[in-house]
Amino acid sequence: MASRHWAKSGNPSLTVHPSGNFGQATYGGRSRELQFTHPKLMQSVYTRLLSGAPARYSVSLEVTHHSPTHFRTPMFFAELGSSEEQWRDPVAAMFLAEAILNGLKQPLDRSRVAVGFGGGHYCPKFSDLERDFAFGHICPKYALDLLDESLIREMVEKTADKVDLGILEKNLKERHASLITRTLRKLDIDHIEA
Numbered sequence: 001m002a003s004r005h006w007a008k009s010g011n012p013s014l015t016v017h018p019s020g021n022f023g024q025a026t027y028g029g030r031s032r033e034l035q036f037t038h039p040k041l042m043q044s045v046y047t048r049l050l051s052g053a054p055a056r057y058s059v060s061l062e063v064t065h066h067s068p069t070h071f072r073t074p075m076f077f078a079e080l081g082s083s084e085e086q087w088r089d090p091v092a093a094m095f096l097a098e099a100i101l102n103g104l105k106q107p108l109d110r111s112r113v114a115v116g117f118g119g120g121h122y123c124p125k126f127s128d129l130e131r132d133f134a135f136g137h138i139c140p141k142y143a144l145d146l147l148d149e150s151l152i153r154e155m156v157e158k159t160a161d162k163v164d165l166g167i168l169e170k171n172l173k174e175r176h177a178s179l180i181t182r183t184l185r186k187l188d189i190d191h192i193e194a
Contacts, residue, residue, distance in 0.1 A: 002100060005081025012086050014049045014096060015079045015122075016042050017062035018136060020069050020158075022143040022151060029067030032151065037064075038074035038160040039113050039134035045078050045103030046130050054092050060127045063119070063140040064155075074160040113161045117144065117180050118169030125169055125194055136163060144176045152183040166191040 005015050020034030029035070049059045068075075080086055080096050087093075116126045116138035126135055136159035139147060156163045166184045168177060170193050184191050 001075055001077050002096060003077050003079045004087050005079035007082035010083035010085070012057040012092070013081045014053055014057050014059045014092070015062045015081065016046045016049070016076060018042070018064045018076050018138070019066055020064045020137065021066070022064070022139055022146045025067065025069070027066040029069030033069040034064060034137055034151070034154050034158045035069045035071060036074040036158045036160060037076050037136050039136040040109060040111065040161050041104055042076045043111060043130055043134035044106060045100055048099035048103045049096070052095070054095055057092060060122045060124065061130055061135060061138065063121055063123055063138040112164040113159060114165045114167045115155045115159065115163055116167050117176070118172050126167070129167065129194060133165070133167065134161065136161070141169070144172065147176070147179060149179070149183045152180060153187065156187055156189065163189055165189065168193050170194065
C-alpha cells in the first residue's frame with residue numbers, strides 16, 4: 001500500500017513496514033492485533049528503494065505499527081515522507097511507485113524470512129540486515145513490555161512466508177529475551193542475536 005509518511009523531523013525518507021498494533025489501537029485497527037504481511041515482497045520493494053533513491057532521501061524499514069489489522073490478504077506499507085514538501089515531490093513519488101510495481105513483479109525468493117525484536121522505530125540494524133533476510137513483523141524495544149506468547153505467535157503466524165528465524169537485537173533485557181527465545185523454541189524457530 002503506497003502511503004504518506006509523516007515525522008516531526010520532516011526529513012525526506014522512503015520507508016516500508018508491516019502494520020499492526022502491539023498495544024492500543026491509537027491509529028486504527030484492533031488493539032493487540034497484527035495484520036498479515038508478506039516479507040519477501042516487502043524486501044523486494046525495499047531493495048529497489050535502496051537502488052537509486054532520489055538525492056537527500058533516506059531509505060529504511062520501520063517497525064510494525066498502526067492499522068489495518070484485520071484483512072486476510074497480506075500487505076505492507078511503502079511510504080514517502082516525511083512532510084508535505086516530499087508528498088508533492090513528483091520525482092520521489094514516481095520513484096516510489098516504480099519501486100513498488102517492479103518489486104511486486106519479482107520477489108526475492110532466496111532470502112530467509114525473519115521476525116525482529118528490539119531497536120528503535122526506524123530499526124537501523126534490521127534495515128541493514130534486510131538485504132540478507134526478508135523481515136516480516138518487527139517489535140521495537142519500546143513495545144517489548146507489551147509482548148506475550150500470543151503476540152509472538154501472531155508475529156509468526158501472520159507472516160505469508162514461513163518464518164525461518166527470530167533475530168533479537170543485542171542487549172535486550174533478560175525477561176524479554178527469555179520470553180522471546182522460549183516462545184520461538186516452542187514454534188520450532190531458531191534465533192540469533194545481531
